[in-house]
Amino acid sequence: MIHARALTRTFKVKKERVEAVRGLDLDVEAGQLTAFLGPNGAGKSTTLRILTTLLPPTSGTATVAGHDVATEPAAVRARIGYVGQRSSAGEEFRVRDELVTQGRCYGLRPREAAARADELLDLLDLAPLAKRTPGTLSGGQRRRLDLAIGLVHRPDLLFLDEPSTGLDPKSRAEIWQHILRLREAYGTTLFLTTHYLEEADTMAERVVIIDNGRVIADGTPEQLKNDLAGDLVTLTTGTADDAARAAAAVGGTAEGTTVRLRVPNAAAAMPECLRTLDAKLVEVVTAETTRPTLDDVFLALTGRSLADDDIPA
Ligand SMILES: Nc1ncnc2c1ncn2[C@@H]1O[C@H](COP(=O)(O)OP(=O)(O)OP(=O)(O)O)[C@@H](O)[C@H]1O
Numbered sequence: 001m002i003h004a005r006a007l008t009r010t011f012k013v014k015k016e017r018v019e020a021v022r023g024l025d026l027d028v029e030a031g032q033l034t035a036f037l038g039p040n041g042a043g044k045s046t047t048l049r050i051l052t053t054l055l056p057p058t059s060g061t062a063t064v065a066g067h068d069v070a071t072e073p074a075a076v077r078a079r080i081g082y083v084g085q086r087s088s089a090g091e092e093f094r095v096r097d098e099l100v101t102q103g104r105c106y107g108l109r110p111r112e113a114a115a116r117a118d119e120l121l122d123l124l125d126l127a128p129l130a131k132r133t134p135g136t137l138s139g140g141q142r143r144r145l146d147l148a149i150g151l152v153h154r155p156d157l158l159f160l161d162e163p164s165t166g167l168d169p170k171s172r173a174e175i176w177q178h179i180l181r182l183r184e185a186y187g188t189t190l191f192l193t194t195h196y197l198e199e200a201d202t203m204a205e206r207v208v209i210i211d212n213g214r215v216i217a218d219g220t221p222e223q224l225k226n227d228l229a230g231d232l233v234t235l236t237t238g239t240a241d242d243a244a245r246a247a248a249a250v251g252g253t254a255e256g257t258t259v260r261l262r263v264p265n266a267a268a269a270m271p272e273c274l275r276t277l278d279a280k281l282v283e284v285v286t287a288e289t290t291r292p293t294l295d296d297v298f299l300a301l302t303g304r305s306l307a308d309d310d311i312p313a
Pocket of ligand 1: 011012013018019020038039040041042043044045046047
């Protein structure tokens with residue numbers, strides 16, 4: 001569904017060159033739900049804008065839904081939907097009229113456009129709001145209208161740029177419910193950016209992490225966490241001296257009376273770890289294991305935390 005090879009995009013700002021995307025390779029199969037993660041300025045939106053034909057690449061190639069983004073942009077646009085960070089609804093039309101008008105813009109006949117609008121109003125629980133103007137909707141309701149607009153022409157592939165950013169936790173959960181529901185209803189391939197790592201972890205089948213314009217990790221959330229981060233074992237000892245000796249014995253790091261180490265499988269490693277410390281006469285007061293997060297994956301790869309990144313409001 002998406003095949004990008006050696007994609008680059010450079011911006012010239014006064015005399016400075018900003019390499020937003022630097023040789024990106026990407027393959028996404030039909031039906032997948034892929035989360036595209038990375039810190040602020042990593043190149044996510046620029047990549048999305050290239051794949052949706054809104055911006056030409058500086059070099060490299062990309063085919064989306066079977067068509068080249070540079071040479072066949074109209075064919076790509078006919079097959080994809082794009083829900084950007086800014087709302088795509090105008091202010092003057094009522095919700096249902098907006099959907100009908102969008103359908104007409106895509107060449108649907110009046111009756112088809114009306115039927116499609118009603119189908120989307122139902123799918124996205126917007127029917128009770130059909131007569132409201134977008135200006136009167138809450139943030140979450142407006143985001144659902146944006147989703148509906150992105151789906152009017154039955155795209156095979158939907159790009160979503162930060163679909164849940166700026167919403168309260170309840171509306172975020174609702175928007176995810178709708179994303180999963182539309183996927184079930186239509187089998188739409190979904191490619192989305194998000195700053196919420198836990199959402200990507202629980203909802204996406206595949207996570208692609210980008211940093212400085214390059215893909216630095218790609219896999220299922222479980223694969224990435226198992227292969228790149230590992231479980232965290234946290235031990236506490238009675239004294240800082242014991243913690244330092246324990247860290248040296250098991251290959252961890254000590255901070256005060258706490259020792260931390262990463263292992264591929266904590267359940268399997270813990271007995272051996274405790275035996276080693278017992279033999280060294282280090283008394284362990286508490287022992288705890290924690291599954292890694294996607295932030296641990298990013299930290300392991302770059303030495304930086306994605307969680308420190310500002311989430312745009
Ligand atoms: N039109 C532009 N002109 C100049 N520089 C740009 C332009 N668009 C993006 N950039 C730069 O390209 C880099 C990548 O930006 P991009 O918006 O793709 O990042 P992002 O990963 O989507 O970030 P965020 O998470 O903050 O939205 C940044 O350094 C940004 O300043």
